[in-house]
Amino acid sequence: MKKFGIIRWGYVFFFSILLLCGKQEIVHAAVSAPDFPTLAIDDSLITPVGQAGSPQGEPGVNYVQINDGATTNSSGGVWFNKPVSFTRSFRLEMAFCIDNTATDSDGLAFVMQSSGLNALAEQAGPTIGVWSNTGGTTPLSTGAIPQSFAIEFDTFYNNAGLTGDGMMDRDVPSGHHIAWNFPGSNDAYTTDGWLIIDKVLNHRDTVSVPDISDGQWHIFTVVFDQPTQTLRYTVPDFGVDVTVPVDDTFKSNLNLTNSAPVYFGFTGANGGYVQEKAVAFVDVEGLVELDMRTGVFEKDPVKLLLDTGTTLAQPATVDNSKTITYATYLSYKSTSDLADLESGILLSSLFPEGLSLVPEAVYFGKASEIMVNGMPEGGTALPFAIENGQLVVTLPDMVKGNEYIVHFSVNYTEAPLDQNLDVAIPVQTVFNGNAFVSSMTSGDPETHYYQMTGSFPPTLSTGSASLAEAKADLQIVRQKRNSYIPITIVDQNSTQAKIYVTDFFTEDKTITETDFSEAALVERGTLSEPLSDTLALDTSDLEPGTTYYLASYVIDTEGNRSATRYYGIDFRGIVVFERAPASINAAAVTLNELARSIRDDGFAYLTISFDQEALLSVSNTSEGTWQLSGQIKDFMQEQQLLAEEIHLVLYDPVTNQLVASVTSEEQVIFQQEPTGATDLTLDLQEYDCYFRFVPKLDLILPGTYTGTVNWLLESTIINE
Known part of the structure; x- marks a missing residue:
């Protein structure tokens, strides 16, 4: 009876505790999305089980909630659809967040398992979705995910068998902790209790943590190093850094000896309270070699x-x-x-x-x-x-x-x-x-x-590449004029260039480096401006009717030299009205003398004199011909005409033949002959020269009458 009474009292107390637990207020809170990049997880990449939800958040900032915020005594899990292989190294970077509620319940676990994408432990708080159930002893691993390895993030201290919480955490200090073991192995558990037999989890590498459920995201990495056959996991925020040997025991528990695919993911559970738990996959490396x-x-x-x-x-x-x-x-x-x-x-x-x-x-x-x-x-x-x-x-x-x-x-x-x-x-x-x-x-x-x-050498875009090409593209230059050579320089990166040229040379001369000298420095403010110049070259020493050449190159700021270019000129002569008397004078005469000078033809003839030389000359070194025209303007004194018309006449002193006559009408007086000299040189003092006119004797006033003689030289040169 005593024994019965003791047992009865125990059951009454036990049910009372459950009743009290059922009256506790459930605190609902929400997990926020990560504030760091994650893998863009969708339903094609993960498989949720139990109470786990679908991916949430924006692409690239995704997370999965593995426990809902309303169901107690339930579990959930999420598995990455692509398995990893322990034949090569891999690295898994993840993150977890457990809501900061008034009462913790129960935690989550990172799990690697070869039992498939539907794996989940018995839905009860202490299992955290991966461990064995709290009761039963045969076998000890009943209810756990078989062929698995788990790292638990435990937020509830299970060490009260009579309350129904079980004694899974009996052998670790009270409070939050992180540890690992093989959930599907009997060796992961022992038993305790004389009235109710509860299981005790054999925690490995336990790390006590002040508060896992702080509502913050925490990075969690798992790295397998194939050469050393070790698996290392870290939680930097909590100072966790644990290395697990991937030895025969490890391989046997995950069925690696049979090359089974190993899936990874998370499980989590709510006990008598609800507490949201979420995970994110940040990086997964090692599925591809x-x-x-x-x-x-x-x-x-x-x-x-x-x-x-x-x-x-x-x-x-x-x-x-x-x-x-x-x-x-x-x-x-x-x-x-x-x-x-x-x-x-x-x-x-x-x-x-x-x-x-x-x-x-x-x-x-x-x-x-x-x-x-x-x-x-x-x-x-x-x-x-x-x-x-x-x-x-x-x-x-x-x-x-x-x-x-x-x-x-x-x-x-x-x-x-x-x-x-x-x-x-x-x-x-x-x-x-x-x-x-x-x-x-x-x-x-x-x-x-x-x-x-x-290098970016300059290029002369003007000129020709050879004498032969230059000869085919000659510039015509007339005697007594400069030769103007355009220089255009193409250069990608220089702000200045020096132009070097030779003197003019004929085709039979071979030029050497010593024949070049600097002729100009061309500058520009920006590269968008052209590098260009025009060389004005003296041609006074050149001979008409000859083809001349000029060679040129440029050197830019960096010292790069262009190719030599050639310019050719066809140096031709010109027709020039060299000179005429500066003044033509008649002697001062009286009216009687003027009257006596009138000849039988009715014209007065006044002999002309010259102050200085009396040369009338035209030179022609060109291929064209010329003609010289003359025209007399009225001889007047204060609006008083000397005569209606005055002629300037030249007579041959030997034959007394009229050689030339300049009148008020413009007319040709001399022109180049078809044969003979192309020039004209006429000394007027060798001729009998007169002003010939019919004087207005009744109107002439004493004084000096002056006029002008206009000369006009024309040539047949058309390509000047």
């Missing part, structure tokens, strides 16, 4: 400049006139767990200023299909962008067991102001990865670069 390296080639002929997979002792040097090809090699290993990578991964290549796409395309294809004679050719054109010094493309689908090439060709077009080019071009390629493949970087700008050198 992929190699990457970038080669840089000079074309025509093909020459490897660098390979990001190796470090060259001496950087290669290439001239800026060469076309450069970048080819990134991607080997998607057949040993990868993931059969294919969907499109969307970004591949970025350093793209310094000065590089330009030639042509404007980036190509992608299988190496076996586009490699021709050691160089990639063609493929599928991919859209690309130049962003912050990077050429960025989005890769299409890739299937394991294949090798791919991404390639493009560039030229270096930038020219430093007033300097020759000598610049290091760094090479680095970044594979940004996704939820299944690690991000990778190939190449280091400090060690992987090639040296781009080059």
Whole structure:
């Protein structure tokens, strides 16, 4: 009876506690989205079980709630659909958040298991969705997720068997803690109690934590290092850093010995209270085994400049006139767990200023299909962008067991102001990865670069390349005129250039470097202005009827020299009215003398005299002919005419024949003869020269009458 009474009292107390628990107020709160980037998780990437919900948040800031905010004594879980393999290293970066409620209940666990995507422990608080149930002893692991490894983040201290909470945490200090074990193994548990037999979890590497359920997101990483066969997990916010040996026990518990796929994810549970718990997947690396390296080639002929997979002792040097090809090699290993990578991964290549796409395309294809004679050719054109010094493309689908090439060709077009080019071009390629493949970087700008050198010599765009071409494009220059040679200089980066020219030379002369001398310095304020000048060259020593040449080159600010150009001139003569008497005078006469000078023809003849020389001359060194016209303007004194018309006449003193007559009407008085001299030289003093006119004797007033003689020289030269 006593024993019965004791047992009865115990049950009464037990039910009383449950009643009290049922009256506790349930506090509802919400978990906020992470404030850091996450994987863009959707229903195709995860499988929720139990009370877990669907992905929430915006793309790239996603999370999953594994317990709802209303159901007590329930569990939930979420599994990443792609399994990991312990045949290679991997890294999982995740985050968790447990709501900061008035009463904790019960925690969550990171779990790796090979039992499938529907795995979940018995839905009760102390199991946290992964451990064995609290009661029963045969076997101890009853109700747990079999073939599993779990790291628990426990927020409720279970050490009161009679209350129904069980004694899972009996052997650890009270409070929040983080520990691990194998939930599906009997070795993970012992038993306790004489009235009610409860299970005790054998916690491993227990770390006590002040408050896991603080409503904050905490980063959690799991890294498997294949060479050392260790699995390390860390929670930096709580100072947790634990290494677990991946030994035979570990492999046996996860069924790794049978190469079973291992899924990872989280489970969580509410006990007698509700407390929201959420997880996020930040990065998952290691499902794909992929190699990457970038080669840089000079074309025509093909020459490897660098390979990001190796470090060259001496950087290669290439001239800026060469076309450069970048080819990134991607080997998607057949040993990868993931059969294919969907499109969307970004591949970025350093793209310094000065590089330009030639042509404007980036190509992608299988190496076996586009490699021709050691160089990639063609493929599928991919859209690309130049962003912050990077050429960025989005890769299409890739299937394991294949090798791919991404390639493009560039030229270096930038020219430093007033300097020759000598610049290091760094090479680095970044594979940004996704939820299944690690991000990778190939190449280091400090060690992987090639040296781009080059000069930008000036070019004379005027003139001809040879004497023969210059002869076919002669500039006609007339005697007694300067030769004007236009100089136009094409130069990409110089603010000034010196022009060097020779003297004029004929075709039979061979010019040497010593024949050139600096003729001008041409400057410009900005590169948008042209470099140009016009050389005014003296031709006084040249002979008419001869073809002359001039050679020229320019040297820019950097000391680069242009090719020599040639200019030709057809130096021709001209027709020149050299001279005429400065003044032509008649003697002063009285009216009686004037009357006596009148001859039988009715004209008065006044003999002409000259103050100085009386030469009338025309010179002609040209290929044309000429004629000289004359015209007399009225001889007057204060509006008083000397005569109606006055003629200037020249008679041959021997034959007394009229040689020339200049009247008020413009008329040709001399012209070039068809044969003989092309010049005219006439000394008027060798002729009998008169003013001939009919005087107005009744009107003439005493005084000096003056007039003018206009001379007009015309030639048949038409191409002046």
